[in-house]
Amino acid sequence: MKSYKFILSCLLAPLCAAQAPLSSAQSYPARPVRLLVPSTPGGSVDTLARAVSPKLGEKWGQQLVIDNRAGAGGVLAAETVAKAPPDGYTLLLGTVSALATNVSLQKKLPYDPVRDFAAVSLLATQPLMLVVNASLAAKSVDELTALARSRPGELTHSSAGNGTGSHLSAELFKSLAKIDLVHVPYKGIAPALLDVVSGRVSMTFPSTLSALPHVRSGKVRALAVTGLKRSPAAPDVPTMNEAGVKGYESSTWYGVVAPAATPVAVVNKLSGDLAYAIRLDDLRERMSHEGLELVGSTPAQFRQFMVNEIEKWGRLIKSRGIQAG
Numbered sequence: 001m002k003s004y005k006f007i008l009s010c011l012l013a014p015l016c017a018a019q020a021p022l023s024s025a026q027s028y029p030a031r032p033v034r035l036l037v038p039s040t041p042g043g044s045v046d047t048l049a050r051a052v053s054p055k056l057g058e059k060w061g062q063q064l065v066i067d068n069r070a071g072a073g074g075v076l077a078a079e080t081v082a083k084a085p086p087d088g089y090t091l092l093l094g095t096v097s098a099l100a101t102n103v104s105l106q107k108k109l110p111y112d113p114v115r116d117f118a119a120v121s122l123l124a125t126q127p128l129m130l131v132v133n134a135s136l137a138a139k140s141v142d143e144l145t146a147l148a149r150s151r152p153g154e155l156t157h158s159s160a161g162n163g164t165g166s167h168l169s170a171e172l173f174k175s176l177a178k179i180d181l182v183h184v185p186y187k188g189i190a191p192a193l194l195d196v197v198s199g200r201v202s203m204t205f206p207s208t209l210s211a212l213p214h215v216r217s218g219k220v221r222a223l224a225v226t227g228l229k230r231s232p233a234a235p236d237v238p239t240m241n242e243a244g245v246k247g248y249e250s251s252t253w254y255g256v257v258a259p260a261a262t263p264v265a266v267v268n269k270l271s272g273d274l275a276y277a278i279r280l281d282d283l284r285e286r287m288s289h290e291g292l293e294l295v296g297s298t299p300a301q302f303r304q305f306m307v308n309e310i311e312k313w314g315r316l317i318k319s320r321g322i323q324a325g
Contacts, residue, residue, distance in 0.1 A: 025265035028088055032063040035091045035256075036081055038074035038098050044207065045254050047290055048124055049093050055277035073163070073324065074098025075106065082111040086261040088270060091120070096165065096253050100309035104317040105163045105324040113310065117257035118267050119303035121274045124292045126252040127227030128169050129211040129237065131220040132203040133196050141223050141243035144203070148179035156182045158192035158201040163324040166192065168313060169205040169226055169250040171320050176245050196220055207252065208233055209291035226250040233291055253295075253309075255302050271299050 033056075037049045046068065053064040069077035078098045084090035092098070099113045111117075130141070138144035148155050159167035162185050174181055184201055186192040189210060195201045197219045208231050214220045215234070224243040225231045227250075240248035256274060258267060277283060278294040287294055297305065316322070 025263065025269045028266050028269055029060055029062045031089065032065050033060075033089050033091060034065045034067050035093055036067045036069050036077040037093050038069060038071075038077035038095060040070045041068055044126055044209070044252070044290060044292060045093060045095055048254055048287065048292060051283055051286055052123070052274070052277050055280060055283060056273055059273055059276065073102055073105070075102060075110065078113075078117075079110045081257070081259060082116040084259050086118075086259040086263075088258055088262050088266040090259065091270075092117070092257050093123070094255055094257050096251075096309060096313075097163075099255065099257065099306055101163060101168065101313045101317065102324075103310050104314040105322070113257075113306055114303065116260050118260055118262045119299045119306060120256040120258055120267055121271045121299070122253060122255040122295050122297040122302045122305055123274065123278060124254050124287065124294050125227065126254075126292050127208055127225045127231055128165060128205045128250060128252065129208045129215075129222055129231075129234070130169075130173070130203065130205055130224045130226065130240070131193075131196060131211050131215065131222050133199045133201070134219055134221050135199060136202055136221070138223070139221065141238075141240065141245060144223060145177045145179055145244070148177075148181060152180040153182060155202040156184050158184045158186055158195055158204040160189040160192055161185050161187060163317075163322060164189075165250070165252050166205040168316065168322070170203075171322060172248060172250055172316055173205075173240070173245060175316065175320065176248055193220075205250075207291055227293075229293075231291070232288055232293075255297075255306075267299050271297075 035049055037046050039045050049066050056064045074095050074097045078092055081090055081092040102109055132138055138147050157170045166189055189206050192204050193206045196204045197214055215222045222237045224240045225237050226240055275296045278296050284294050
């Protein structure tokens, strides 16, 4: 009888182990979940987090707590989540910087975006916009490219700092269009854009949301958006591809990851719940006004997306000799 019980327990053990993650997923979350956001309150990534939070809270019956951890281009928040217990109760709303470009920009990144995280879902993308000073003699990307080639090393582009999205977007433009522009880094996109408005700098790549008030006032001219599709906020502005820079795509993006080894069933439940939230019409409308396009993806799709982004930006950063500020 003892031998029979022992054999039976051995046979049932794997089945019980397999059921444990499923059971934990069914009861997940049983307490508040913490979402680390790599920015100060305000701005697109924080706005997205605070818009999604109540939707998940209603579905779960548990609070999604927003924890702002700005610093080091998202490294501080990402490292905290990478080292957290893999139970689904500490998540990161990661950015292109934290989960892709920092791999090539930071010499000693304290985490690996692919190895140390379980991808959950790509939530949203946000295109940038190429704008030039209103007095610049270029009313299209073709005209700007021709002007830059006729005056190599004279035209300038500002950015929010070395290695930021506005900087890398300009470097991608320079590489594909084969033009020479002088980089002028600032501490943030607001002063970088204001100096284009004033005419001190020729052009920049701010978010569509940041650029549009100045475009509408006539202080800057919008030549293109950087995404693969036109922005609903500026449907008359072509994409860089449409404007003649073939193969161009550069967008800010935001996605949720959990610590590596988080149970697959919990990751899948999180992904499904996020997909539910971002399909809600009121959330989609609100985020559209913020210049964000809600996406949603499976964990596998988001993981592959991160791998592709790491490789894409890594090639550009290495070829252009770009260093973090």
